[in-house]
Amino acid sequence: MKRFLLFLFVLLSASGAFTNVLAEEATPLADDPVVEQRLISISEEMRCLVCQNESLSGSRSDLANDLRQEIRTLIKEGKTDEQIRAFMVERYGDFVLYRPPVKPITWLLWIGPFLILLLGIAGLLIYLRRRNIEMVKTDLSAEDNQQIDALLKVSEKESSHD
Amino acid sequence: MIPEFGHYALILAFCVALIQGVLPLIGAHQGRREWLVLARPAAQVVFLLLATSFLILAWSFYANDFSVLYVAEHSNSQLPVIYRFGAVWGGHEGSLLLWIFLLSTWTVLVSQLSKSLDDFMVARVIGVLGLITTGLLLFVLTTSNPFERLFPAAQDGRSLNPLLQDPGLVFHPPMLYMGYVGFSVAFAFAIASLLSGRLDAAWARWSRPWTTAAWIFLTLGIALGSWWAYYELGWGGWWFWDPVENASFIPWLVGTALLHSLAVTEKRGGFKSWTVLLAITAFSLSLLGTFLVRSGVLTSVHAFATDPRRGIFILIFLALVVGSSLLLYAIRAPKNTMGGKFSLSSRETFILLGNVFLVVAAGSVLLGTLYPLLIDALHLGKISVGPPYFNSVFVPIMTPLLVLMGVGPWTSWKDSNLMTVVKRLWLAGLVAIVAAILIPKVMGDFTWLSSMGFMLAFWVIASGCLQIVRQAKAGLPTRSFIGMQIAHLGIAIFVIGVTMVGAYQEEKDVRMLSGETVSVGGYQIQFQGVSDEPGPNYRAMRGTFSLMRHGKVEAVLHPEKRNYFSSTMPMTEAAINAGLTRDIYVSLGEQLEDSAWAVRVYYKPFVDWIWGGCLLMALGGLIAITDKRYRVKLRKLVA
Amino acid sequence: MKAKFIIPLILFLVLVGFLAVGLNRDPHEVPSPLINKPAPAFELPQLADPKQVFTPASMKGQVWILNVWASWCVACREEHPILIELSKSHAAPIIGLDYKDKRDDAMALLANQGSPYLLAVSDANGRVGIDYGVYGVPETYVIDKNGIIRFKQIGPVTMELLNQKIYPLINELNKS
Numbered sequence: 013m014k015r016f017l018l019f020l021f022v023l024l025s026a027s028g029a030f031t032n033v034l035a036e037e038a039t040p041l042a043d044d045p046v047v048e049q050r051l052i053s054i055s056e057e058m059r060c061l062v063c064q065n066e067s068l069s070g071s072r073s074d075l076a077n078d079l080r081q082e083i084r085t086l087i088k089e090g091k092t093d094e095q096i097r098a099f100m101v102e103r104y105g106d107f108v109l110y111r112p113p114v115k116p117i118t119w120l121l122w123i124g125p126f127l128i129l130l131l132g133i134a135g136l137l138i139y140l141r142r143r144n145i146e147m148v149k150t151d152l153s154a155e156d157n158q159q160i161d162a163l164l165k166v167s168e169k170e171s172s173h174d
Numbered sequence: 175m176i177p178e179f180g181h182y183a184l185i186l187a188f189c190v191a192l193i194q195g196v197l198p199l200i201g202a203h204q205g206r207r208e209w210l211v212l213a214r215p216a217a218q219v220v221f222l223l224l225a226t227s228f229l230i231l232a233w234s235f236y237a238n239d240f241s242v243l244y245v246a247e248h249s250n251s252q253l254p255v256i257y258r259f260g261a262v263w264g265g266h267e268g269s270l271l272l273w274i275f276l277l278s279t280w281t282v283l284v285s286q287l288s289k290s291l292d293d294f295m296v297a298r299v300i301g302v303l304g305l306i307t308t309g310l311l312l313f314v315l316t317t318s319n320p321f322e323r324l325f326p327a328a329q330d331g332r333s334l335n336p337l338l339q340d341p342g343l344v345f346h347p348p349m350l351y352m353g354y355v356g357f358s359v360a361f362a363f364a365i366a367s368l369l370s371g372r373l374d375a376a377w378a379r380w381s382r383p384w385t386t387a388a389w390i391f392l393t394l395g396i397a398l399g400s401w402w403a404y405y406e407l408g409w410g411g412w413w414f415w416d417p418v419e420n421a422s423f424i425p426w427l428v429g430t431a432l433l434h435s436l437a438v439t440e441k442r443g444g445f446k447s448w449t450v451l452l453a454i455t456a457f458s459l460s461l462l463g464t465f466l467v468r469s470g471v472l473t474s475v476h477a478f479a480t481d482p483r484r485g486i487f488i489l490i491f492l493a494l495v496v497g498s499s500l501l502l503y504a505i506r507a508p509k510n511t512m513g514g515k516f517s518l519s520s521r522e523t524f525i526l527l528g529n530v531f532l533v534v535a536a537g538s539v540l541l542g543t544l545y546p547l548l549i550d551a552l553h554l555g556k557i558s559v560g561p562p563y564f565n566s567v568f569v570p571i572m573t574p575l576l577v578l579m580g581v582g583p584w585t586s587w588k589d590s591n592l593m594t595v596v597k598r599l600w601l602a603g604l605v606a607i608v609a610a611i612l613i614p615k616v617m618g619d620f621t622w623l624s625s626m627g628f629m630l631a632f633w634v635i636a637s638g639c640l641q642i643v644r645q646a647k648a649g650l651p652t653r654s655f656i657g658m659q660i661a662h663l664g665i666a667i668f669v670i671g672v673t674m675v676g677a678y679q680e681e682k683d684v685r686m687l688s689g690e691t692v693s694v695g696g697y698q699i700q701f702q703g704v705s706d707e708p709g710p711n712y713r714a715m716r717g718t719f720s721l722m723r724h725g726k727v728e729a730v731l732h733p734e735k736r737n738y739f740s741s742t743m744p745m746t747e748a749a750i751n752a753g754l755t756r757d758i759y760v761s762l763g764e765q766l767e768d769s770a771w772a773v774r775v776y777y778k779p780f781v782d783w784i785w786g787g788c789l790l791m792a793l794g795g796l797i798a799i800t801d802k803r804y805r806v807k808l809r810k811l812v813a
Numbered sequence: 814m815k816a817k818f819i820i821p822l823i824l825f826l827v828l829v830g831f832l833a834v835g836l837n838r839d840p841h842e843v844p845s846p847l848i849n850k851p852a853p854a855f856e857l858p859q860l861a862d863p864k865q866v867f868t869p870a871s872m873k874g875q876v877w878i879l880n881v882w883a884s885w886c887v888a889c890r891e892e893h894p895i896l897i898e899l900s901k902s903h904a905a906p907i908i909g910l911d912y913k914d915k916r917d918d919a920m921a922l923l924a925n926q927g928s929p930y931l932l933a934v935s936d937a938n939g940r941v942g943i944d945y946g947v948y949g950v951p952e953t954y955v956i957d958k959n960g961i962i963r964f965k966q967i968g969p970v971t972m973e974l975l976n977q978k979i980y981p982l983i984n985e986l987n988k989s
Contacts, residue, residue, distance in 0.1 A: 110560025125538035500822035551834035
């Protein structure tokens with residue numbers, strides 16, 4: 013039995029199964045990974061105010077560090093995401109949010125793309141319908157069409173040769 | 175003395191470009207042959223002058239001539255030679271000179287490769303390009319002269335921002351500008367045909383390869399920029415919807431629409447005025463992008479140092495060029511004739527529908543980018559529009575487009591039987607659904623978003639494979655066909671990359687002492703310590719990490735924390751172990767107490783498929799350009 | 814000329830209009846949402862005598878100015894003489910909020926260059942700065958008799974600003 017266990021031990025060591033156990037596993041930088049996760053998801057959608065367009069989550073500036081610490085405190089106090097966002101907006105205005113809040117001045121922003129899409133598709137359909145009607149109106153007789161085709165072939169040959 | 179020659183060359187180039195712009199256009203209008211024929215030689219002279227000017231600026235950087243203000247502001251004697259060269263376009267003045275030089279390059283290429291085009295058309299095209307060159311040269315000479323002197327000369331330069339001291343700087347801007355500027359050719363062709371009053375299919379045939387070429391460069395330029403940001407910035411992001419990034423992406427979207435629309439105009443003579451409008455719009459967006467980046471109206475890490483005078487000039491230039499083009503369009507476009515007839519279920523309709531989605535996407539990104547400016551201009555306050563907005567809006571618009579991509583190539587010109595199309599595609603649909611269910615399960619976590627991503631990507635791939643199989647039975651496919659398949663495949667690969675990284679990447683932020691390991695994505699990364707490493711113009715703390723799997727060391731990674739002599743901000747150089755199916759990304763943070771270090775590690779599955787997809791798109795375009803229709807013209811030239 | 818063909822031009826001209834106006838705006842300037850709201854309460858140790866505290870409530874009944882500064886801030890040096898001018902005019906008392914600074918460095922600066930402040934307080938960890946929406950020093954607030962913030966200046970105070978905005982505002986607030 014002992015020999016078997018020894019053999020097993022050697023086998024497993026060689027295969028590296030104990031790597032994690034023997035080498036120390038690094039500790040997370042954050043004290044509380046759950047809080048940290050929430051911090052990242054909240055601060056990713058906020059702007060670093062002293063940077064040129066970086067998120068609060070990514071920036072390493074002093075103010076960003078301070079604000080992230082502040083948010084950690086708020087999270088530990090049990091505040092909801094909404095409350096934390098409100099906290100930041102109270103002090104820094106809507107500018108700090110990367111996801112523009114939906115209020116009257118941003119209706120155009122949020123509805124805009126879908127409005128343009130609807131207009132585009134509607135425009136397309138109207139154009140296609142009208143075109144087909146036009147085409148029907150100008151439909152020529154079969155003979156006329158043959159004549160036209162012949163003429164076109166000749167002129168195309170000419171223009172592709174210079 | 176030498177920089178003055180560079181300046182003189184610019185002034186001369188301005189004069190000749192003025193001739194190139196004005197005389198041929200009047201000549202074409204009045205039928206004056208003597209003025210018409212000035213176009214090509216003028217374009218060649220301008221090219222030579224601008225090449226001279228550009229080389230002189232490059233020489234000033236190479237020779238460390240700090241009596242030139244621009245060199246003193248962007249370079250430094252300790253800067254490695256290759257970055258001294260990249261620094262030529264590291265700032266506003268130099269990058270603008272690069273812009274104009276590339277414009278003149280495209281112009282001279284058009285002048286050389288258009289021997290079989292009629293003289294009036296050539297004159298108009300080169301004339302329009304000449305006018306644009308003139309305007310930009312005026313801008314450079316009055317507000318942005320790169321050869322301005324510094325008296326007394328500086329002892330040494332301020333050096334280049336450490337973030338820019340990277341091979342990315344050498345390739346990304348030139349590639350990007352080749353794309354941006356390349357759309358001017360399609361623009362010039364469009365204006366030329368509006369001016370001549372002949373909006374026929376010939377214009378489309380000529381425009382197509384030039385537009386495709388510009389599109390290829392733009393695709394590569396954007397991809398390079400994204401990849402550069404990924405490995406350079408130290409935290410693994412690859413797209414931030416930053417205003418300057420958007421400024422290059424919006425023309426790309428319109429350019430893609432233009433490519434497809436040109437195909438229809440060339441083959442079927444339809445959509446003429448729509449294609450002309452797209453051609454005008456694509457280049458206008460390039461100009462708009464130039465304005466946004468250099469005028470200071472938007473906040474961005476990419477924005478150049480600003481000066482309100484420059485902003486005003488570019489805005490006036492933009493208003494004149496685009497305004498007059500759109501006015502010309504409004505007057506002349508209605509006169510054109512309609513192309514062939516096509517039904518609602520034809521390929522024409524599908525391409526047009528695809529165009530709608532692309533243009534709507536471009537419009538949405540533009541809306542989001544400009545909205546803060548809009549609100550501020552109306553004194554309604556300051557808001558930010560960032561990635562959450564763009565992601566929420568862009569993805570839903572692109573989804574139907576991906577579906578269309580799988581269907582469109584199955585439809586026929588003029589008319590097609592939709593029932594037949596559906597019958598041929600059912601297998602692709604099945605593959606897509608299977609992928610949507612299986613792959614998330616295999617990756618370990620099912621989310622609707624990732625499922626949809628895989629479904630759309632495999633829909634496109636499966637549809638493409640079925641097309642290839644069908645085509646192979648019918649004989650040898652054309653390069654056009656192959657190009658299309660590869661480009662569409664590229665998009666699918668891109669989507670897979672984005673979906674994988676978005677849904678399944680892992681990130682760990684840890685504090686590490688020497689000997690400790692952190693596991694991520696099935697790998698173990700062991701910290702082996704940090705050593706001091708001097709560099710050419712910096713001092714670095716160089717970390718050593720072993721990347722292991724199943725106890726075996728697969729690679730050793732060396733992320734660095736650099737302190738450049740010319741800057742107070744420390745810079746992070748991440749270490750990446752790249753692979754076909756994943757990147758392992760290690761970034762060194764700050765040194766903590768008791769000799770521990772803050773370390774960030776990422777497992778990014780399939781992230782390289784993002785740029786791989788872009789490479790495939792560009793390759794597809796390249797293959798399409800070498801189609802025999804265009805090669806005939808080239809052979810004729812050489813003969 | 815069919816009407817729809819002119820639409821692109823019209824849209825473009827509208828865009829140019831907005832861009833032209835936009836050129837005159839500064840995208841970095843962030844207006845404060847605290848205007849016309851009560852100045853956030855705090856209790857901070859005074860710089861000169863840390864055993865003593867200061868709260869904004871003690872300033873009720875008079876118009877006063879809160880200036881956020883630090884010894885490490887280069888732009889604050891620019892505005893320092895202007896603040897001295899302002900303090901000499903006795904228009905309104907100035908309270909200095911020493912932001913994320915070392916007490917010794919701050920005291921030394923005030924000793925060397927003179928102090929425009931009635932008194933200064935230490936915000937060592939920047940917490941109060943966050944409550945006031947501070948994102949870059951120097952920043953200056955004009956607060957009325959009821960403790961409501963009426964004006965915020967981001968960046969150094971200039972003579973022009975004093976004459977055109979601050980003095981008139983203080984006068985107006987004093988009248989009510």
